[in-house]
Amino acid sequence: MRPATCALLILALLTGSGAQADPVVVVPARLGVEKLSHEEVTNIFMGRFRALPSGAPALPIDQPPGSPLRTLFYQRLVNKDQASINAYWSRLHFSGKATPPLQASSETQVIQQLLTRPGAIAYLERSQVDARLRIVFEFPP
Amino acid sequence: MNYRDGLLRLMAITLAAMPLAHAESQAGGNPWPALQIKGFGTVGIARSDDADAEFVRDLSQPDGLGKHWSGKVDSMLGLQANLTLNARTAAVIQGIARYRYDGSWRPELNWAFLRHDLTPDFTVRLGRMGTEFYMQADSRMVGYANLAVRPSADYFGPIVVSFFDGIDASMTTDTGAGLLRGKVFAGWAGEKTPFVKPYTWDLRGSRMFGGHLDYINGPWQFRIGRSQIRFKHQQPLNEAARQAGFPIDILAAAPELSIVGRHGTYDSLGFAYDEGRLQVQGQISHIRYDTSAYEDTTSGYLIAAYRIGQTTPYLGYSRTRSSSARLSTPMPPLIAAGIRDFIDQTHADQATVSLGARWDFMQNMALKAQLDMIRGERDSRFPMRNANRDWDGRMNLFSLALDFIF
Known part of the structure; x- marks a missing residue:
């Protein structure tokens, strides 16, 4: 096999059914937000600064606990496992500074809340994104 | 006893808030609960290899x-209720039971405040809030949030104030190149x-x-801070002196030891x-007093950790040093020696x-x-309790802790 074919095959294996593809960060299309930087997404989801570029409050929504998408999201966002994320939030929660993102009970509820709550922002699998939503951040490949 | 009474009272407060929150959540058709109750705790045991001085987590312990082996230094239990009133307003109460100044475990209301976001950035x-004299001082009781068994006693030990109103x-x-966050606080x-036993x-x-x-950028956080407290009440110096068989009016003999104002x-x-x-973090602080009751102190610590799977080994170093207090009022040598004894502590x-x-099992x-290894x-006497005259200032300490949140 030629090296190029070999690389393509490995890539297909990695991005295919075996490995999960990176989540994308979305907001409702009508919100008018075009793009967010990695740092802005971190600030919103880690409770450091929850404002959209317009100055309006941002309302982050988490996938259900134990969801592989959630684990992958935080791994890519801040390079942390779920235990470290929980420890991080316990400091902010028990010192009354900030609360974790709202936690949805299912993937469907994430989208439903995205479309109804002002300032909502969430991460999804790319295949879940439709015309009502806009991708504002993608992890670099 | 008191411990149980206090816990019951805490639970009663929490339960009393519930119907209120329930009504709110129904009215708003909110899928997320308006009332959220969470807790944290530590079951910790520790011992030293030296009977000549007693190690305390901070000087709020008598x-x-x-x-x-004893569980009193690190064990604690906290319960917090967050009540969301609307998108921008919330009420938070938190009670903590731990070994406290009077030798009891009676829970205290450490947090009880109303929070309002005027804008997302303000x-x-x-109400009542935890003191944040130093970075992370307001979460120093939340073992699960912290890397080590307890925050550095050399650094956080002198902070006896855990909340203010x-x-x-x-x-x-x-x-655009990092966040800048400023915070100011004022209260009582x-x-x-604890003072010399049994006085407080x-x-x-x-x-x-x-x-x-604070300046926060990516994985970095930097902090510069200043806090000040103006003491309202006198220390029971004369009472402690009388108890020690030294019945003189210390405050009259050495007015510079007065702390009021x-x-x-x-x-x-x-x-x-x-x-x-x-993870790496470090802090350095300087405490200054305009009374001779305490010595000015410089402290610092550095801790580094590297996570391997579920286990995070860490290594820390801390240091504290105070400058010797001065007695400026002339007095007879015998009295001076007695007072010297007091301030040497x-x-x-x-x-x-x-x-x-740390093992996140x-x-x-x-x-x-x-x-x-101290x-x-x-x-060096101040960071310890009940240090004997013979104590050489050296001690090893062994600690085990189970931290949890729920």
């Missing part, structure tokens, strides 16, 4: 560890603290204010780096090397084991 809180405001701005202390010193009503500035000023610098598996000069590991729980001078 006595500490000897050569037998927040005001009113008043107001704080914080403002954040995105500079609401606690007592009343800090209630002592005025406090302060502020800090005097100030403690806490300046600090801190940084934290937290990226992926690596506030001298600190020690360093600690800490070695430990299951969700919301962590086990920790830690060895602290190496001090013979005259």
Whole structure:
């Protein structure tokens, strides 16, 4: 096999059914937000600064606990496992500074809340994104 | 006994708030509960290899560890209720049961405030709040949030004020190259603290204010801060002297030991780096008093950790040193020697090397084991309780802790 074919095959294996593809960060299309930087997404989801570029409050929504998408999201966002994320939030929660993102009970509820709550922002699998939503951040490949 | 009564009272407060929250959540058709109750706790045991002085987590504890395993220094239980009133307003109460100044485990209401976000970047809180004299000081009881078994006693030990009643405001701005956050607070202390046994010193009503500035960029956080407290009540110096068989009016003989209306000023610098598996943080502080009752103190610590799977080994170093207090009023040598004895108890000069590991063995729980090697001078007394004359300032400490949140 030629090296190029070999690389393509490995890539297909990695991005295919075996490995999960990176989540994308979305907001409702009508919100008018075009793009967010990695740092802005971190600030919103880690409770450091929850404002959209317009100055309006941002309302982050988490996938259900134990969801592989959630684990992958935080791994890519801040390079942390779920235990470290929980420890991080316990400091902010028990010192009354900030609360974790709202936690949805299912993937469907994430989208439903995205479309109804002002300032909502969430991460999804790319295949879940439709015309009502806009991708504002993608992890670099 | 008191412990149980207090816990029951705490639960009663929480339950009383429930119907209110329930009504709110139904009215709003909100899928997320308006009332959220969460807790944290530590079951910790520790012992030292030295019976000549007792190690305490901080000076709010009246006595500490000897050569037998004991759970009193690190064990605690906290319960917090968050009540969301609307998108921008919330009420938070938190009670903590721990070994306290009077030797009891009676829970205290450590937090009870109303929080309002005027804008996403400007927040005001009113009520009772944890003191944040230093970076992370307001979460120092939450074992699960912290890497080590306990925050450095050399550094956080002198902070006996855990909450205040008043107001704080914080403002954040995105500079485009990192966040800048400023916070100011003002209020009054609401606690007592142990003095020479069995006496306590009343800090209630002592005025406090302060502020800090954070710069946060990616994995970095930098902090500069200053806080000040103005002591309202006198220390029971004369009573303690009488008990020690030294029945003179110390405050008349050495007025510079008076603390009423005097100030403690806490300046600090801190940084934290937290990226992926690596965590490093350090702080340095200087405490200044305009009374001779306490010695000015400089302290600092550095801790580094690297996570491997579920286990995070860490290594820390801390140091505290105070300048010797001066007695300026001339007095007969015998009296001077007696008073000297008293103020020598506030001298600190020690360093600690800490070695430990945190094991996140299951969700919301962590086990920790830690060895602290305390190496001090013979005259270092302040960080400990009940130090004998013979104590050489050296001690090893063994600690185990189970931290959890729920």
